[in-house]
Amino acid sequence: TQLLEQSPQFLSIQEGENLTVYCNSSSVFSSLQWYRQEPGEGPVLLVTVVTGGEVKKLKRLTFQFGDARKDSSLHITAAQPGDTGLYLCAGPDAGNNRKLIWGLGTSLAVNP
Amino acid sequence: DTGVSQDPRHKITKRGQNVTFRCDPISEHNRLYWYRQTLGQGPEFLTYFQNEAQLEKSRLLSDRFSAERPKGSFSTLEIQRTEQGDSAMYLCASSFDPRGGYTFGSGTRLTVV
Numbered sequence: 212t213q214l215l216e217q218s219p220q221f222l223s224i225q226e227g228e229n230l231t232v233y234c235n236s237s238s239v240f241s242s243l244q245w246y247r248q249e250p251g252e253g254p255v256l257l258v259t260v261v262t263g264g265e266v267k268k269l270k271r272l273t274f275q276f277g278d279a280r281k282d283s284s285l286h287i288t289a290a291q292p293g294d295t296g297l298y299l300c301a302g303p304d305a306g307n308n309r310k311l312i313w314g315l316g317t318s319l320a321v322n323p
Numbered sequence: 324d325t326g327v328s329q330d331p332r333h334k335i336t337k338r339g340q341n342v343t344f345r346c347d348p349i350s351e352h353n354r355l356y357w358y359r360q361t362l363g364q365g366p367e368f369l370t371y372f373q374n375e376a377q378l379e380k381s382r383l384l385s386d387r388f389s390a391e392r393p394k395g396s397f398s399t400l401e402i403q404r405t406e407q408g409d410s411a412m413y414l415c416a417s418s419f420d421p422r423g424g425y426t427f428g429s430g431t432r433l434t435v436v
Contacts, residue, residue: 244424253327253414253427254366261422299365303422309354309379311421313365 213238215300215314223320227289232317234300235282241303243283244311245274248297290321329415329428336405336435343401344431348417355398356425357390358414366414372398405435 218233234243242261246254258267260276260283267274271294273286287294297318301311328347336342348355353374358366369388371379374395387405392398402409412432416425 253430256424259424309371310368315365
């Protein structure tokens with residue numbers, strides 16, 4: 212069974228700090244997706260990484276896919292209160308690519 | 324197209340009542356998904372449609388849950404004889420190619436009292 216483990220589970224930082232959150236698995240994923248979810252809303256897709264070793268940047272957010280396609284990280288530079296939310300990673304189920312396997316998420320709070 | 328729409332946003336119902344939720348996906352997307360999410364958890368898969376065909380239904384779903392997508396456009400999720408354990412956020416998502424990610428609606432928050 213493929214699992215995605217996200218760490219840390221909770222993170223509370225001050226505005227302006229940098230942070231990294233992780234999404235790890237013992238299984239290979241064909242791709243991984245990162246979503247951000249705000250309270251009371253559905254997840255919003257941030258990025259999809261497909262190639263091992265791939266790095267994608269979205270303003271202050273940098274996403275990396277591990278060379279072996281078993282893990283991914285999200286680095287935020289100079290965090291702002293608007294970055295507050297639940298960050299979820301997800302990847303296609305190898306046995307049924309119609310479904311996504313989801314991590315439990317990292318809940319980030321950026322304090323002004 | 325303004326994205327995936329879900330209605331209602333919030334629903335409070337008494338235990339034992341039936342509820343129905345609606346999802347309008349992005350029109351170009353032929354795949355539609357229903358998920359359930361409880362506090363502190365990631366989304367939990369419920370069911371999946373490709374066009375009007377329901378191709379998969381989670382084994383976690385009891386017979387009280389049913390979903391339809393009659394014309395391959397909007398979808399409904401009905402819960403019969405609601406129980407307190409059904410209280411959750413019900414999310415709808417659509418996609419053209421799931422490898423490229425899903426577009427989620429804002430969800431329907433169900434509270435069973």
